[in-house]
Amino acid sequence: MTASRDRRFRPAMILASVCACLALVGCSSIPTSSPVGHIEDDSGDPAASNARIPDGPEPGDSVSEIVRGFLAAGAGTGNNFSVARSFLTEAEAQKWSPQESVSVMPNDTDLKSLNSDLTTDQKTLTMSAPVVGLVDSSGVYSSTKPGTQSTLEFSLRQENGEWRISSAPNGLLISETDFQTIFLNYSLEFFTSDYSYLVPDSRWFLRSSSTPTALMNELLSGPAPYLSGAVITAVPDGAKLGDSNVVTIENGVAHVSLGPQSPAPSDREKGLIRQQIASTLQVIPSISSIELTIGGQAVAASLQPKTDSSVQVDGPPVVLADDRISRVSGTTVAKVENSPNLKKAKASDPAVSLDDSLYVYLQNDGRVLMRLKSDAVDSTPILNGKRLVRPSIDRFNTTWTGEAENNGELKAVGRDGQVFTVAADFLSGRQLIDVEVSRDGTRVALLSRHKGEPDRVDVVGVPRDKAGNPADGLSGDPITVGANFAEVKDVSWAGSTSLVALAAEEGDKVQPFRIGVTGPSAQLGEVSDGSRIAGGADGRSILVTSSHGALYSYNSNAWQRLVDVAAEDPSYPG
Template identity: 25%
Template sequence: MPDSGEVRRVDASQPADPDSQVRVFPVPPRKGELPDDIVRGFLEATTSDEADFSTARQYLTEEASENWDPFSKTTVLEDGPVPRMEPVPGDVPGKGAVAVLSGRQRASVDQKQAYKPEDSSYQARVHLTKVRGEWRIDGPPDGLVLGQSDFERIYRSVNNYYFAYPGKGGSDTGTGGDVLVADPVYLRKRVDLVTSAVETLLRGPGDWLDPVAATKFPRGTKIVDESLSLDDVGGLRVRLNDRGSRVGPLQCNQMASQLLFTVQDIASAQVKQVELADAEGARLCVVTRADAAAYAPAGLKDQHPEQQYFIDAQGRMASLPPGGEEPVRVEGPFGAGGVPLRSIGVARDERTAAAVSQDARKLYVAPLEEGAELGESLLTSEAPRAEDGLTPPSWDGHGDLWIADRDPERSRLLRLEGGTGEPQEVVVPSLGKGRIKSLRVASDGVRIALVVQRNGHASLELGRIEQKADGTGEPRLSVNDLRSVTPQLEDVESASWAGDSRLVVVGQESGVRQLLYVQTDGSVANTPTLPGANGVTAVAASEDEDKPLLADSDDGIVRLPAGAGWQLVTKQGSAPVYPG
């Protein structure tokens, strides 16, 4: 460790370990620095852990400092921004200068801290002028401009929680208000993270989720305290301004539940309770973990042990009980083998299952109980090939069944209300000429992950499920605003929900098959790395992140418990699933 010598700047584009505990301390401008040095110093100062960017502002003119909003936008480049000086026509020599920032843009973060993948060229001009004989920036870039490595070092993904409303904005057709849904945002790791998370939560859902989610905090709610933190026993006390304090007991409990789940996502210790108080400190309500569990994300609400399911070598449905080592055939017609199966989907209460026949033409639904009969198929595809027939089915947290018919002549997405209702076609306006290859609906019922085939390639796209009344007053379902969450992959083969805002994906990157986690906003930062398995073609996960992954591989059905390696479940089997 050097103990003498001058302080030197480090190029902002230099890669850094995103998990590094190294802190960056900004260096203020020095006397006589040239325009190139000023721009570099400013860019490097923006990568520090200062809460107010006070050092970065020293590189700006007084007016530019007052107008520059570092939180308005963050542009993420593949490599750090490197300024290139260029002559400025019209500027008086020695009094004006321009630096051009350029690079390959990979993402942006908006004012609500929502992440969005982008793949485009970036260019911005930074203007400088002399102030009392020293160069200063009077035309800074919009917001922050960071390299990918700096972004991953400085920021982390945090889930804000709001209440899911599939029919929000559509009069009385929607249900909801009792299930929380995660809305990921990116916040600075080392700048009062708990306070930042709460303040971001109070701004409401991001633009993409907003049509199907709502906050219980009244408009204009703000926190009174400058800083928030957990006490020694895992409690969080939040004082609200007058607007946030005018609520009844039920609404107060819902607000506190939003806070508990949001803060728990970033806390190293368990959050045991949240207390809300008015500006004077008078208690409004207290919510414990047990109280908040009533509003837990649907995939975590029922704490019964989930079983793992797959199709055995004879085309029958089998299960692996929690803690069990030997698979057993399920009770009911799907375990009896009367109709060989191609794919299965288990309702979240594990009392009912849906199955697609081996030729992918017929959909059946039956109870998982002894003596139950198969009954007639609920849906038939006219596709001549199994690859173009019905997708594996998926259940949401409301007990509704989702499936797609891949028939090139009549490709469509369908929902069966309650798992037994008449198949209802779901409109997907942004699908265009794409075709759904597979799907997994989230337990909250407002998000659906679709593997979509376009122009010979398959991508994983997230859609928002909306329910609004049509002209006759009948509810009409649609999946809107599809957005890719795997821009780095050339092809996606399989995907499954693996958390409140996380999916696990099998796909191709640069010709190599990958198994990786991705966030629902399309980011891969701060996600754990998965060990490879031999020839994985399909993957399944629980929304409870503590449950092991399942995969269909060249070795058979394998599973990956937390902190362990892949373990063989059975050498012969296919189509592994968790409930949902």
């Protein structure tokens, strides 16, 4: 094999199409009239100049060499994957859609090691590849269960005396590292039901000068299914880009033209639409401002409201220390002034509200949920159960929990003591481990397990009524996060688009990880014997406690143990 062909088959930048038999998360598709696109010389993205130029086919290549060369060449995104298309017949090169889906392989996968099966007439080659994540046509990333394989089938025929692929499954297959090199994570912005906060809907798109257009088309299509009913959009149903069908950028100004709308939006509605678009597009470095027209009429920047992008976490985290509810400040731990002595209460799992007005905790081995108001002397029971799990308080001061042996529902106790039963059918028959509501109140992360299966983290939307109370049920289409882990010991929100977890892949020890709500995971160093984890709002403030009471703080990408401190069950406000 030639040296150039050895370079072609390196695992560094591998691409393949993915078989349609793999189930992807259902989402609306990017309109074919406005594809995500490719890296172009004028994209303004520094990674564009670093993109590898792959090898094309060579005279006399065998069927296997053509297929493997096609897979390797797919890493070259330039000129709309022109090198990869050169391995296809002329007709197939026109039809092949590389961005219909993306499958992400483990980093240790070598293209040359993938199993393949070639028919005797050399007209069909089948290949299998392991995958750890899937991205659908709308850019939503879903992790896959351990052992998931993608099966790819290629048909070939000779064209001008050379083998070429006449049928290739649509989509891409790339390594984890390369995925995060040639794709970028963006957030489509929607509103909480009371318009108080913007909620990010995390998506992945190829680095490209046409990414602003792709973002706009997806924003206009609405939120991902797992957020259904939990967030709202100011954009009317059916709204589309205007006649040009693209977002253009000139001197840092993104020009967005929407077609006419009927009925015409009010000034308030125009301002909210502008807010969503501006917040979505201004994360792109080349965009400093936007100009929006609706039906040819300019929408003034003065109409745009000032909506907070995230819920602030001002107070310090809470722990159990010296049989009291305590707060962690820097490297010290101090008890809450009115905390009762919990030595005989068999207490666990304290939580504190975002406004520091109330604390909750479990006692009697999880049979009672207690609440302590900051201005009260005594704590009071607010919910009884058989074995309740770790509580979580949302921004409405509603406390969430559920039974460990779950029958498909959660319990939420309002600030006035009203108890809400919230259906979560997908939990029925599973053991619930943890309930974590996002600080904006729109999503809940649920850690659960079932005998003989890997532990599972589901993230799903929380619909609410006009008063902010939870509706009767969660959104019906949860997204599974961190499915590649065999064990997940604990989980916590760490910002608006990511979680932190104590987790382990098959055969490994439990360690702290950061996991994108729709994205891959990354290990956060090592902590010995971690038992609980808690994350702050910025994704950098993280605490871990061990089963022996040691307390570790994550600072400057390193773990530091707090000396002479013994604590349990850390939790940041919210």
